[in-house]
Amino acid sequence: MTTAVHPVPVPPATAAGGLPLAGHLLAILRDPLTFFQKQHAVGTEGVVKLRLGPKPVHLVTRADLVRRLLADPVAFDKGGAFIDSAKALVGNAVGTCPTVDHRTQRPMLQPAFHHRRIVEYSRVMQRCAAALAGSWQDGQYVELVDVLHRLAARVAARTLFSGPGAAHAAEEIQRHFPAMLAGLHRRMFIPVDWVHRAPVPVNAAFDAALHGIQRTVEGEIRAYRAEEAGGADRGDLLSAMMRARDPYTGVRLTDAELKDQVISMLMGAIETTGSTAAWLLHHLAGEPQAEETVLAELRRAVGERGVRAEDLRGMGALKQCLTEVLRLYPPFWLLSRVATRPVELGGYLVPAGADVLFSPYCLQRDPGVFADPDRFDPWRWDPDRVTPAQKESQLPFGTGSRKCLGDVFGATEISLIVATVLQRWQIGPATGLRVVPVVKGTMRPSLMPMVVRRREEAYAR
Template sequence: MTHAADTARIPPGPKGHWLLGNLPERRADPLTLFLRGRERYGDVVRYPMGPLLMYQLSHPDDVKRVLVDNAQNYQKTALMQRLRPVLGEGLLLSEGDFWKRQRRLAQPAFHRERMEGIATLITRLVEESLPRWDALAARGEPFDLCAELMRLVLSITGQVLFSTDLSGSASDMARAVTTVLEELNHRVLSALPLPALLPLPGHLRLRSAIRVLDRIVYGIIDGRHRGTKASGDLLSLLMDARDADTGEGMSDRQLRDEVMTLVLAGHETTANALAWTFLLLHQHPEAARRLVEEVTSVLGERTPTFQDLSRLRYTARVFDESMRLYPPAWLISRVALADDVLGGYMLPRGSIVVMLPYVIHRHPAFWERPDSFDPDRFLPERTGTRPRFAWLPFGGGQRMCIGSGLALLEGQMCLAMLARRYRFQLVPEHPVVPQALVTLRPRFGLRVIAWRREPGELPGEVLDGAGPERSDARP
């Protein structure tokens, strides 16, 4: 499919505005634009985006060619470079030999043998957060589940990264992280971004937040240089890492960029994945019942351990299916350095190609009833026939997310512990609208009421029929 090309044809696609092309639709509702594009035009779709051309790839074979087979021909796009003032040369944005060196240095920090200790840290932090969740349930008042999950995951991220609590409401870092994410989202949505040097309010807020983050991160790094020890956190491992060929470690600037990437790219994705999961469980009471039954059967009332994850199979399938329908990293973009053949079409050098897990995960050729929530589609007997790149919530190839194992561990642990203890009901009439920014998140948050479960209690009728009438996950 990726070798024979008809160079006389160009891929089909919507024409859009005579000047702006499909930029207005891309800005207003990208999920619908790209879903309809695949449905109407096929697996390779051409979109004029102002002066640029963008090509959407929706077949796993083409995705594999871009991310694996011909990966050296593709690099990150200018759109991603809008994140550089914050993320610098971290793993998300760096390229070439520098990226390979940084990846090699960072990889040991994410090895599987470290996950058992991290799992213990995660469960301790979740347990420490339970009094706050209990108070929310006791009040019986609506609250934003997204905000609470963000707070919890940020506390876990801070402790795993550098043994520091980032979640307190008075924390300068927590406020700065929120500001940075908001401003980066604005930049990603901007059709014609204004120069960052202009003293606009958003630019000034972003610069101020970056200064706060730099002061805190560099302060922690400097403290480690001066002898402050924190055994086992990721920053310690990154500081101790040495290149096998040169013996060199990371500079303070490189450490800063990697830490900033992990804080900003890591915590929001996991928190959003958990939020979507609880929404889907709210909409599907039978799945919620099965999950709580499994967790209760495996754990009883004790704290989960790393070894328990292999027995929480349905819990893992629920989280995988949630990331199929609502992948936090909803879009992967690259630019072609040379001509290439994709889907039978010749795409010229300089072409922007986008691969959307949100769309690929709904491709009817690879997913039966693709809009339905069905965790059992991830049973081993049902996954064997699907192409590897039909499911890619963490990307793929050599640039697959370095923290994917940590994200799955964190998500499954938090899901098991919170679902066993609480049930969440979406506030009636609360709008649930996916918003595709840097990550895929609920545009208006998730306003819920929480109830504390009694020991052994299973999901009851309080959830039946509550929430949006539609059971599918499309916007």
């Protein structure tokens, strides 16, 4: 990056919340979303320095600068607290590795996400969604967040593995995933090793969950290797990853590397899709006009049969609703990089070794870019209304060389689940409980107690 002017040191954050010794840490722990939104409201310079301990931490508050930093993965490499704690679990996988390794890892895994493969995975997604929608009774109470996280775990396991052990693997992953994720969140917020090794029940639960998932994944890899001699490609994610070759050396992933990639895939795929599907159903349940528009589209494009991935192309309203919930609730609400050398950004000098943070959540709720930013308004994405500034600020999947590898996979899965549920069920709140975003590492919804009512007649209208 070059600039005509000499970069100046990054100014300290001016928004309230800093304490003499603890810096901004307490304010962040108390209410992270409000803290970062306040910094954005006053941080119009584009980069501000936070006080979070001995290491300098810089927050980038302008979308154009975030896009610039994401376009330079050499100067701004992967790193930061979340990546460090994820690395302790999955090692050097595609989502956690530094740029130098990413140049080989990403092309190796890319074919597993080719359009043809997604069509095959979509059949699994469809079956899982239909099984869920078929399992409910009229008037049943469901806690939507838990149900959809479980469904997402099932979809992830069933798209990864389709061999004879797939059903067992899916059950194991569904069973162990919540405790593993809770442990990961704790590690991210409390980066003190001995705390996580202390012999207390939460650590024991985490260890058991991690080992359970590792055992399951290792078992599946062994079984696939045993039949690999016959050249079988099951059309699933694991088959695709096993066939992957280093673009430079032609070497394949070892079993240990495969295990890390699979677990990191599970971590990236389950909570994100489950939470987003829950938010989308929640908003449609509360917005009759948006729900009716999506239903009308569904009746036209699909009718009474099951929804297929091909149908989604003709479902612009559903796509806009999905874009809007990803704007309001990006699961990765805060992302980080590490400056590998002194580097200029927006006229400021970011020193080597600095952690650099940016928040898709805050950028996507910028009142200067999105009118009435906290309101669910899918029609702001109408092709004749959407503005270049909105497009620039919308970053739920990131951008650049580290952009989400599963963006199409995830969008297809969420859309199929939501469309399949909507066809059959009308969902309404079971209590007056307000649903709010909860930050536990990633951002997810609080509990969603709902009642489901059979829709056949309304849908047939």
